[in-house]
Amino acid sequence: MPFMRDPRFKRASSHKRRQANRLASASTGWWLLVVVFIEAAVALSIRLPLAFGLPLWGGIDEQTGFPALLALLMVPLVVLAAWRLMRQQQRERNQAFRTSRLMDTVLHTSLDWLWATGPDGRFTFSSPACKDITGYEPFELLGKHITCVIDPGDLADARLEWKARESGDSSWSRVVTVCRHRDGRRVLIDVAGRPMRDRDGRDYGFEGTCRVLNPEAARSRAEVTRRIQELLTDGSLVTAFQPIRCLKTGSVVGAESLTRFSGSQEFSPEARFMEAASIGLDIELEILALRTALATAAGLPTGLYVAANLSPRVCLDPRLAAAITESTIPPRRIVLEVTERHEVGNYEPLAEALAPLRRAGLRIAVDDAGAGFASMRHILQLKPDLIKLDRGIIAGIDTDPAQRALGAAMVGFSSEIGAALVAEGIETEAELAAVTKLGMTAAQGYLLGRPSLRPEDWRTWG
Structure with missing residues (x-):
């Protein structure tokens, strides 16, 4: 997003992160002081009677005193660990919620069409931008084969050339091909994509983005004319x-x-x-x-x-x-x-x-x-x-x-x-x-x- 590239936004975000880290550190420090105080109190309540030869409180004898001491010392540690785990889970939930809201905003406001297909080439996801590019609503594309909107031969040819120019990776970007609009028009598009892989590295589909590309926007008219003239003569x-x-x-x-x-x-x-x-x-x-x-x-x-x-x-x-x-x-x-x-x-x-x-x-x-x-x-x-x-x-x-x-x-x-x-x-x-x-x-x-x-x-x- 443009505003996220603004240096002022970056500085403000960094300041907020540092402030949040200081607050978290201070909060953890207070908890450690409480835990140390509790453990010291428990240790003294058992060790002082033993030092003066007095009977232990609660009828605890000397043989069971040390296990009881260790058990009591573990209680505040367990409480602290549980509290920190709950805090971490809460932060993760908040972050997941913010990320989900941000992704939802991107999906509904971006002019790029975000899509995903299964290994059989059928759409498993489509963002709302597909309506402007293909004429189909997102739910209409789900389950349809990708060839209903993109000729696989054209896409394969363009991908092969990109692969030869860029790298041996099976991902691709800046591939220009043609999309079939629902009303029969041909729409020039710029496609980027990559394979989706499971934990074992096996491909189980593709995901990517697509945007409309005007022929005049792709190249200047003079350069287009030169290129086509070369094709007609060479x-x-x-x-x-x-x-x-x-x-x-x-x-x-x-x-x-x-x-x-x-x-x-x-x-x-x-x-x-x-x-x-x-x-x-x-x-x-x-x-x-x-x-x-x-x-x-x-x-x-x-x-x-x-x-x-x-x-x-x-x-x-x-x-x-x-x-x-x-x-x-x-x-x-x-x-x-x-x-x-x-x-x-x-x-x-x-x-x-x-x-x-x-x-x-x-x-x-x-x-x-x-x-x-x-x-x-x-x-x-x-x-x-x-x-x-x-x-x-x-x-x-x-x-x-x-x-x-x-x-x-x-x-x-x-x-x-x-x-x-x-x-x-x-x-x-x-x-x-x-x-x-x-x-x-x-x-x-x-x-x-x-x-x-x-x-x-x-x-x-x-």
Whole structure:
């Protein structure tokens, strides 16, 4: 807190601590004097009669006198110890209460979102600031998987780069990535976190903080422009592919292209695209990413289709058709995944722009269905060949009856319109069994294959 960094506050706090220590020392000194006085009185009441040959008081003989003396001498010591223990416990309770009040104040006034997850990646704690960043109330996030608001791939990429730059520790800080807001917006965030460990040093989850980061606040506009211009000219874009498997046969039928940036990666890939959008160069960067992906796809087995993610704005750009026709990959092997998180005001120009490419064999997919603006209207207007269900619908579909019901409804709907249904983000055997039982067409996720930059991995998919 700012006021706690004020030197005057520190001096006042130090003075109060010294004053409290002096009072405690004085109080303990008086107690010691009382104890010494009592012990001296007890000792004299027993030792003086023995010295003058008189009988001990209370009928105590000489053989039992010394044990009685020791027992009596222990009484004030026990009283003093008990009193000091009670005082210590009271101080600790007061300190715990003050700390609890301070933490409660921080949680309810801080703009930083404090969170914690269990070992399964599901939220176990969320501070009120999550409402402004994610659109969810804290209680709505509890039990949900972290992938409902943060793409684990983006976070992992940024963490790996931070780890390489800073240290071998599994904690991280100043990691810039993208958060999915409840209304479909993409929010640039700065994340810090660390693993939670038990007494034996075993990890049992993560905890950390998160804050909104404006692209213009992250860097000056001039520096952002310079960085993006360098990306557009220096060839630092590379493409990783993630396999998409048929659920009936288990074979790989396609591969989604994922843009990566070689060199320093302070930002996650999606954060870089948002940075480019902040200066109006997002279309140029997406076109370059598409060209790079199609050129790299020459290393894939010829039987696989190549899926590339594009925003609706890029689909309206005439450079898109040129990028596809100039590629060595035939249109019949290309799937354009139009993300659902960007609102489309008028679908007619979008449909007209895509019509010639579709007639040439190119297929359209609605990406992240169920995660953003237009939902079913987006699907109805575009009439896609593939529908990709967002990870937010798939995560926990094996245990949530409502999610299973939605999945079953989407299976029926996609069958009626002749579209393949692809489940995104499969991470557990239970999720895979659930989507297979529902009758979904295909799936992708870390369980079925991680993104790879290695051509030797791609060749095994054929």
